[in-house]
Amino acid sequence: MAQIEPDTPFGKSRLLQRFEKSKLKQNANLEIIIAGTLFFTLAFLAIFGTFLQTSDPMQGDLLARFVPVGEGGYILGSDHLGRDLWSRVLDGLQWSTACALTANCINLTIGTTLGLVAAEKPGWARTIINQVVYTFQSFPPLIVAIIVVVIIGQGFLPLVLTLGFLAWVVFMRVTYAEASSLYQREYVIAARLAGVNRWAIMFGHVLPGIRASLFVVFAFHFAGLLIAESALSFLGIGAPLGVPTWGNMLAESRQYLFKAPWMLMVPAGAIVLAVVTMNLVGDGIAGLARKKGPDINI
Amino acid sequence: MSASHDAAVGNSTGTDHGTSVVTLLAPFFPLLSQLQRLAFLLFFVTTLLFFLLRLAGDPALVLAGNDATPEQLAAIRAQYGLDRPLIVQYFSYMGNLLQLDFGKSLASGEPAMGKVLTMLPATLLIAGLAMLTTVCIAFPLGSWLGFKPDRAERRGVAGIIFILQGVPGFVTALIMIQVFAVNLRWLPSLGMSYTEIDTWILPAGSLASFLIPSLTRVVAANVAEAMREDYIRTARASGAPGYVLLFRHALPNALLGAAALIGTQFAFLMGGAVITETIFAWPGIGWLLIESVQTLDFPVVQALAFCIAILVFSVNAVTDLSFRFIDPRLRTRGG
Numbered sequence: 004m005a006q007i008e009p010d011t012p013f014g015k016s017r018l019l020q021r022f023e024k025s026k027l028k029q030n031a032n033l034e035i036i037i038a039g040t041l042f043f044t045l046a047f048l049a050i051f052g053t054f055l056q057t058s059d060p061m062q063g064d065l066l067a068r069f070v071p072v073g074e075g076g077y078i079l080g081s082d083h084l085g086r087d088l089w090s091r092v093l094d095g096l097q098w099s100t101a102c103a104l105t106a107n108c109i110n111l112t113i114g115t116t117l118g119l120v121a122a123e124k125p126g127w128a129r130t131i132i133n134q135v136v137y138t139f140q141s142f143p144p145l146i147v148a149i150i151v152v153v154i155i156g157q158g159f160l161p162l163v164l165t166l167g168f169l170a171w172v173v174f175m176r177v178t179y180a181e182a183s184s185l186y187q188r189e190y191v192i193a194a195r196l197a198g199v200n201r202w203a204i205m206f207g208h209v210l211p212g213i214r215a216s217l218f219v220v221f222a223f224h225f226a227g228l229l230i231a232e233s234a235l236s237f238l239g240i241g242a243p244l245g246v247p248t249w250g251n252m253l254a255e256s257r258q259y260l261f262k263a264p265w266m267l268m269v270p271a272g273a274i275v276l277a278v279v280t281m282n283l284v285g286d287g288i289a290g291l292a293r294k295k296g297p298d299i300n301i
Numbered sequence: 302m303s304a305s306h307d308a309a310v311g312n313s314t315g316t317d318h319g320t321s322v323v324t325l326l327a328p329f330f331p332l333l334s335q336l337q338r339l340a341f342l343l344f345f346v347t348t349l350l351f352f353l354l355r356l357a358g359d360p361a362l363v364l365a366g367n368d369a370t371p372e373q374l375a376a377i378r379a380q381y382g383l384d385r386p387l388i389v390q391y392f393s394y395m396g397n398l399l400q401l402d403f404g405k406s407l408a409s410g411e412p413a414m415g416k417v418l419t420m421l422p423a424t425l426l427i428a429g430l431a432m433l434t435t436v437c438i439a440f441p442l443g444s445w446l447g448f449k450p451d452r453a454e455r456r457g458v459a460g461i462i463f464i465l466q467g468v469p470g471f472v473t474a475l476i477m478i479q480v481f482a483v484n485l486r487w488l489p490s491l492g493m494s495y496t497e498i499d500t501w502i503l504p505a506g507s508l509a510s511f512l513i514p515s516l517t518r519v520v521a522a523n524v525a526e527a528m529r530e531d532y533i534r535t536a537r538a539s540g541a542p543g544y545v546l547l548f549r550h551a552l553p554n555a556l557l558g559a560a561a562l563i564g565t566q567f568a569f570l571m572g573g574a575v576i577t578e579t580i581f582a583w584p585g586i587g588w589l590l591i592e593s594v595q596t597l598d599f600p601v602v603q604a605l606a607f608c609i610a611i612l613v614f615s616v617n618a619v620t621d622l623s624f625r626f627i628d629p630r631l632r633t634r635g636g
Contacts, residue, residue: 138342140565141613142606145572146590150602153594154353230469234576237471238591253475260475260483267479271472279467286463 038283052093060090091247103228109167114174122182215292222285404600413600424585430505443520466514474507523555564617
């Protein structure tokens with residue numbers, strides 16, 4: 004069998020060569036490396052966290068209450084009931100990620116669809132959608148979420164549905180702004196003249212053109228939803244009592260601020276780490292797409 | 302924005318006639334279309350809340366308590382008109398709202414709106430202080446960062462602000478309690494009094510921390526963008542010193558853009574106020590909201606929603622209108 008000659012002058016693999024030519028290499032900087040590392044670490048912990056727990060997050064040990072960080076086999080200390088904070092933080096990560104991810108997907112679907120429909124052409128659909136968006140924008144979403152969650156009850160599903168159906172406005176605004184200009188482009192007009200179905204134009208021609216911006220919004224919005232979810236849990240109306248979420252852990256820590264400050268610092272650090280990671284990811288994608296990331300408020 | 306465009310199209314014929322009443326009133330047309338939007342908003346919010354709150358549970362059960370007999374329940378239903386069909390209740394309710402009658406609190410029997418209005422000043426106090434703190438910190442800091450964004454020390458500060466942006470306001474509030482109230486014992490950790498400024502600092506400070514990082518970043522981005530404009534290069538080439546470049550040329554453009562965000566920031570602030578007031582046991586409308594939602598006190602929740610909607614709307618309308626007067630570009634473009 005004839006030996007295959009490397010077709011590159013210095014014997015570099017094709018993959019490496021492609022990487023060097025790619026946009027990724029030109030844009031690879033410290034921020035993206037940090038963002039990627041943090042993101043994949045957190046994703047790994049969220050998926051496989053169950054196997055890394057050192058003890059049952061719900062099982063307390065009244066002989067080991069308020070153990071400081073790093074002592075007696077408690078990596079991040081223990082709480083007022085002697086439960087392992089490291090295991091509880093991992094459970095909280097899973098809960099928050101699942102919550103934010105599901106709600107974000109609902110937001111993405113609703114917001115993008117409405118944005119595309121509104122951007123397509125002037126008419127009653129655009130008028131109504133814009134009026135609804137204005138209404139959603141001029142009322143504090145967190146307050147609506149509080150009222151709705153209290154009414155429909157605690158738990159994962161009510162929380163996800165509330166956030167999912169309330170916080171889609173940012174997706175609609177970005178889609179609307181970008182799709183409006185895409186609808187003026189020649190390739191879309193050509194498709195329309197060729198008689199392509201309007202929904203096919205919408206999702207097959209216009210939507211791919213705004214993919215990058217939607218990724219950016221998705222990442223920033225993910226961070227916003229993490230905060231909203233923990234805020235609701237912290238107020239005692241999101242996650243049911245006893246479920247180890249970051250918001251619940253923060254609420255529990257309040258009585259022991261003097262005795263056990265790590266009960267506050269551990270979940271607080273987890274929230275900040277997760278939110279900063281998603282902000283960095285959003286910023287990184289925005290940098291790659293050479294676009295300025297929108298400022299997201301929850 | 303689209304509302305102002307509608308208005309501009311609507312009265313373009315009027316402005317052609319020179320100094321007519323229409324021209325003089327032109328800056329107020331956006332306000333009219335905004336009032337129409339406010340009407341829609343209030344209708345939407347109250348209707349949604351009416352049906353949502355009725356879904357939540359039977360108000361008669363709340364009123365009567367757990368050990369009420371069926372006869373007592375029926376009497377209460379008849380007294381409050383709860384025995385009528387839902388749609389009839391809805392129309393009589395909306396009729397009362399039009400006369401600004403929100404009914405009485407189920408918990409205390411006081412007029413619902415009166416209860417909200419007595420709580421309102423406490424919220425306005427910390428919201429105002431927080432807004433003031435935010436503006437005083439975010440605008441100078443953002444201008445400093447955006448003036449020469451590539452300097453090493455400013456990149457460091459920008460990085461810190463990026464991380465601070467990821468700290469939720471209620472986490473900041475808890476950390477502030479931990480540091481200033483528990484460890485240092487400088488300030489009280491909860492409670493409020495109009496006469497003791499001590500009690501204002503932590504709530505207002507933590508509420509401001511909801512906004513400072515994001516607003517700083519917006520100001521910095523706007524200033525940096527303005528500094529890249531051609532007119533800045535021209536001014537620099539003509540020998541203008543740095544402070545003239547910043548204060549005379551870059552800032553007016555950049556700040557107007559950032560300040561236009563104050564309306565949206567205020568809506569965000571009202572959401573933050575709910576959490577802050579709960580943490581600090583601050584007797585404002587946010588605290589009242591949590592209290593009355595949890596006890597299913599519908600009239601108070603309705604009055605609160607109404608009040609918050611009008612508050613956010615007024616802040617939006619006032620900033621919008623004042624910038625229309627300050628910024629000539631908005632005046633010519635928007636009508």
